[in-house]
Amino acid sequence: MENVRNHRKEIRGQGLECGKNLQCRQNLEFGLRIRLNQRQKARILLIFSVIFLTVTVILGICFHDAAMVTDFSRKNLAPCLSYPFGTDWLGRNMFCRTLTGLSTSILIGILAAGFSAIMALILGICAATLGKTADSGITFVIDMVMGIPHVLLLILISYAMGKGLKGVIVGVALTHWTSLARLIRGEVLQLRESEYIQIAAKLGCSKWQIARKHMLPHLFPQFVVGLVLLFPHAILHESSITFLGFGLSTEQPAIGIILSESMRYLIMGKWWLAVFPGLMLVLTVVLFEKGGTALRQILDPGSVHK
Amino acid sequence: MILEAKDISFSYSGKGGELFSNINFKVENNERVWIPGPSGYGKTTLCKILAGYLKPCKGQVLLDGKPLPNKGYCPVQMIWQHPEKAVNPRLKMEKILSDGGTVEERIIEGLGIEEDWMNRYPQELSGGELQRFCIARALRKETRFLIADEISTMLDLITQSQIWNFLLEEVKRREIGLIVVSHSNTLLEQVAERKLPFMAEIDAA
Secondary structure, three states, X not given: OHHHHHHHHHHHHHHHHHHHHHHHHHHHHHHHHHHHHHHHHHHHHHHHHHHHHHHXXXXXXXXXXXXXXXXXXXXXXXXXXXXXXXXXXXXXXXXXXXXXXXXXXXXXXXXXXXXXXXXXHHHHHHHHHOOHHHHXXXXXXXXXXXXXXXXXXXXXXXXXXXXXXHHHHHHHHHHHOHXXXXXXXXXXXXXXXXXXXXXXHHEOOOHXXXXXXHHHHHHHHHHHHHHHHHHHHHXXXXXXXXXXXXXXXXXXXXXXXXHHHHHHXXXXXXXXXXXXXXXXXXXXHHXXXXXXXXXXXXXXXXXHHO | OEEEEEEXXXXXXXXXXXXXXXXXXXXXXXXXXXXXXXXXXXXXXXXXXXXXXXXXXXXXXXXXXXXXXOOOEOOEEEEOOOOOOOOOOOOOHHHHHHHHOOXXXXXXXXXXXXXXXXXXXXXXXXXXXXXXXXXXXXXXOOOOEEEEEOOXXXXXXHHHHHHHHHHHHHHHHHOOEEEEEOOOXXXXXXXXXXXXXXXXXXXXX
16 A cells, blocks of 8 residues: 555656746747747847948938928928928028938947057057067056046047047047957957967867967957947937037038037927937947847857857 | 876865875876766866866976966866857857867878868757867877866767777877876777876775
């Protein structure tokens, strides 16, 4: 009798365990499905952002002349079919102006973020490989630049460089490299100490081979994602210092200028002068951010298992 | 060939607090020896010194009277305790295996490495499967001594015997000196011929 009861308990226990396993497996399968979708989602998001941004840049360049045309017969028109973003007090087509402004912003962003990222790469690798003095020197500079508020430093540099396009690009490039440089320095330091790099050296790989074969696959995604995620910062900071009057000159159709000029007309009910350019700026920045995050997901093989 | 440890002392801080001091022994390339000692007494550190990963504070490691080469393939190869840390997580197994040049087909087959594993990333293989790759890439023609630091601790018994059978056969055939670290006495009885004079005083106590 006792035996039978024990046996029954055992069976019941097994049954319970089976049930648990089944549930686990179902959860696993469910998770797998979501994961696949996330990866595909990331890819779609990335393609969409890239297309949107390229189209914006190309249209902006095409519309450059149209954006400068003033026509007093059509001033202060509310958004309609022929002028989707309306026109301003000089009768300029706001749709063209917005796109041109955005394309200028994106191009400035690419230049500034590119310079910044290259600076970060060089300084990060120097800090990690050139010994203690170089490391503490570069780390000190990183901490110092990070310690000063971005916008303040940007205004200072831009003003010192004589404002304009050059001032903005140099300003953004000199203020945004720090976090990426710190990231790359840490990554290289960690890689150098890792077992597989040491083993590779003992297996006869030269320093160059190790850097190319073993370190590059780790650094490249960090660098590219860092570069892409620098764009939104660069664009926003470009717009904000232009808005504050320390950036591009007023005749250029930049988003910052459009926004600062529209401020005066906003209280007079010309809401479209600020709303559409502002929305487009937010959209661009968000798309860059999402595209960068999607890129990170795609480039990291480990993320398949998260 | 003779691998010789000559008056080796080591401390991690660089001054004082020595992990071990004045270690002396010789291993020939047709011998199979084991390093005794409880956990935390520097067996792995000694392995790293013998394979040239660490420089001893005092003394020298000599291979036929000459120090180990700093560049190129090291004739003393070490197989590490944690295979998942010993492979680059961003490379495919194929590339990891080719780190030290091409590996003979015979070795790949003998270790039971399947063709299908070559195109995977390390995260997609188990510890035992990874350890086979680590062993395979350390068995190039130039290898004269092999240091096996707890290489089978995390494996099941069947995989253990599979790997060790192959390794023993290979080592005997090619006259590679084998230095083993393990906490399993049954394994050591099967694999090793003699004990190195390391931690002798602790062992005697």
